[in-house]
Amino acid sequence: MKISRITSSHVLTTLDLLQVTYPEASCALTHQNPWQLLVATILSAQCTDVRVNLVTPVLFKRFLDPASLAVADQVEVENLIRSTGFFRNKAKNLIGCAAALVRFHKNVVPQELTALIALPGVGRKTANVVLGNAFDIPGMVVDTHVGRVARRLGWATARTPEGVEEQLCKLLPSGRWTQTAHVLIFHGRQCCRAQTAWCSACPVVDRCPQVGVGRQK
DNA sequence: ATCCCGAGGG
DNA sequence: CCCTCTGGAT
Numbered sequence: 001m002k003i004s005r006i007t008s009s010h011v012l013t014t015l016d017l018l019q020v021t022y023p024e025a026s027c028a029l030t031h032q033n034p035w036q037l038l039v040a041t042i043l044s045a046q047c048t049d050v051r052v053n054l055v056t057p058v059l060f061k062r063f064l065d066p067a068s069l070a071v072a073d074q075v076e077v078e079n080l081i082r083s084t085g086f087f088r089n090k091a092k093n094l095i096g097c098a099a100a101l102v103r104f105h106k107n108v109v110p111q112e113l114t115a116l117i118a119l120p121g122v123g124r125k126t127a128n129v130v131l132g133n134a135f136d137i138p139g140m141v142v143d144t145h146v147g148r149v150a151r152r153l154g155w156a157t158a159r160t161p162e163g164v165e166e167q168l169c170k171l172l173p174s175g176r177w178t179q180t181a182h183v184l185i186f187h188g189r190q191c192c193r194a195q196t197a198w199c200s201a202c203p204v205v206d207r208c209p210q211v212g213v214g215r216q217k
Numbered sequence: 218a219t220c221c222c223g224a225g226g227g
Numbered sequence: 228c229c230c231t232c233t234g235g236a237t
Contacts, residue, residue: 025222048221084234086233090233123225129222181222220236221235225232226231227229
């Protein structure tokens with residue numbers, strides 16, 4: 001199958017199959033607005049969404065908006081988010097983030113990648129999650145897993161992460177960018193591995209143009 | 218004991 | 228590139 005024959009709906013179906021196979025890969029952060037999503041995403045580093053969702057309601061009840069969090073006592077914030085890990089860094093970043101929004105962004109979350117990354121505690125990954133899930137702006141972090149799996153599935157041909165990102169964003173339907181990156185990472189780690197692919201156990205073998213590439217487990 | 222859907226700093 | 232920051236799950 002050539003790349004030109006890969007359609008959006010074909011990709012979507014494949015994605016759904018992968019999602020069913022790796023349910024834990026789906027993003028389950030609860031939020032009502034970009035600000036809450038930003039906070040939840042910062043907290044989600046090295047921590048499950050379930051644990052993040054346990055602390056955010058308390059945090060948002062105590063600090064309603066960026067303005068109140070910006071002047072919060074760091075130790076109080078630390079105690080509220082302790083169970084999400086890296087709590088000292090996260091508390092400092094959360095407060096710093098809120099302060100930057102107040103100071104430079106009129107209290108609202110910016111919609112530009114560079115502006116988001118400039119916020120404390122916000123890197124490429126967090127920024128892309130916020131852009132995609134809160135503003136529906138295309139973008140995803142392409143690591144080696146995402147690149148390899150996307151190429152094997154025929155969804156991308158580019159060799160650089162940036163090239164793959166561009167091809168995937170064009171191919172994928174609105175709002176599926178971060179979810180796709182995540183599910184491809186899971187698939188790449190657990191089944192479609194770099195050295196030994198496990199095609200006989202692959203949930204999407206029949207949709208893969210390169211079944212049997214490389215060594216097989 | 219080891220791994221994790223990350224970010225920042227050396 | 229390598230390290231560190233942390234708790235919780237496995």
